[in-house]
Amino acid sequence: METNFVILGTGAGPGLPSFFCDCVGCREARSNPALARTRSGAFLDTGTTKILIDTSPDLRQQLIREQIRQVDYVFLTHWHYDHFGGLGELEYYVKLVRHEPIPLFLPPSAVPQFTAAFPNLREVFSVRAWEFNKPYGFGEVSLMPLPANHGIETAGFLVSAKGCQLAYFPDTAGLPAESAKVVVGVDWLVCDATFHGENWFPHAHMSIEEAIALGQEVGAGTTILTHMAIHYSQPVANKELQAEATRQPQVAVAYDGMRIRL
Numbered sequence: 280m281e282t283n284f285v286i287l288g289t290g291a292g293p294g295l296p297s298f299f300c301d302c303v304g305c306r307e308a309r310s311n312p313a314l315a316r317t318r319s320g321a322f323l324d325t326g327t328t329k330i331l332i333d334t335s336p337d338l339r340q341q342l343i344r345e346q347i348r349q350v351d352y353v354f355l356t357h358w359h360y361d362h363f364g365g366l367g368e369l370e371y372y373v374k375l376v377r378h379e380p381i382p383l384f385l386p387p388s389a390v391p392q393f394t395a396a397f398p399n400l401r402e403v404f405s406v407r408a409w410e411f412n413k414p415y416g417f418g419e420v421s422l423m424p425l426p427a428n429h430g431i432e433t434a435g436f437l438v439s440a441k442g443c444q445l446a447y448f449p450d451t452a453g454l455p456a457e458s459a460k461v462v463v464g465v466d467w468l469v470c471d472a473t474f475h476g477e478n479w480f481p482h483a484h485m486s487i488e489e490a491i492a493l494g495q496e497v498g499a500g501t502t503i504l505t506h507m508a509i510h511y512s513q514p515v516a517n518k519e520l521q522a523e524a525t526r527q528p529q530v531a532v533a534y535d536g537m538r539i540r541l
């Protein structure tokens with residue numbers, strides 16, 4: 280059975296375009312929607328089991344665009360709005376189609392926050408805390424939360440399928456040594472590259488250059504840049520971004536709907 284990892288969204292918190300911004304990246308994304316970036320998230324399809332990784336505020340649009348009609352599990356990397364804001368989009372799927380709660384795996388510290396923020400979604404999800412370094416198996420595919428550096432309790436996920444490995448770290452500032460060890464030699468590192476130019480939040484995010492360097496350090500087959508802001512410190516147009524980022528052949532810039540076959 281074929282396993283696919285679909286990158287649903289590749290933007291940082293404000294998305295691209297950002298409604299309040301008129302930089303070259305946002306202007307370009309307004310006139311060419313193919314260059315827009317919805318908030319970050321991914322979809323792991325093992326062929327039988329369909330797993331959402333994060334529920335961005337753009338989730339509805341992402342599910343429609345990718346023609347996703349089934350969600351069996353949800354795993355969240357961390358409790359920031361750009362990663363959990365779309366949880367409520369699953370309410371009517373559960374009520375009208377699925378008729379039973381979706382298992383929702385959260386960082387342990389986010390469980391009380393979910394309960395406080397979404398009392399109306401109690402019947403939509405059966406909430407569980409994920410555990411770091413524990414592989415969750417789905418047939419031949421496994422998903423393992425690994426610690427990330429992001430200020431609050433945050434995971435990246437290591438996906439293993441038939442000898443292939445993909446590490447998904449949308450929000451992290453480098454990697455804790457224990458996680459770096461585990462991702463050595465992964466086929467794909469999908470990595471936080473929030474900043475073009477100066478990194479304003481070096482304890483929570485990475486710049487494009489830092490993400491590329493991390494990929495080299497862990498010996499990733501391909502480093503895929505995601506969670507991009509484009510305009511925080513040094514706005515950039517897509518053409519220049521592509522040229523700069525892909526000087527090395529083992530680097531790719533993620534786009535919404537990018538599909539990786541494991």
Ligand SMILES: [Zn+2]
Binds near residue numbers: 297302304305
């Ligand atoms: Zn902008």
Ligand SMILES: [Zn+2]
Binds near residue numbers: 357450
């Ligand atoms: Zn975050």
Ligand SMILES: [Zn+2]
Binds near residue numbers: 291292319449450506
């Ligand atoms: Zn984020």
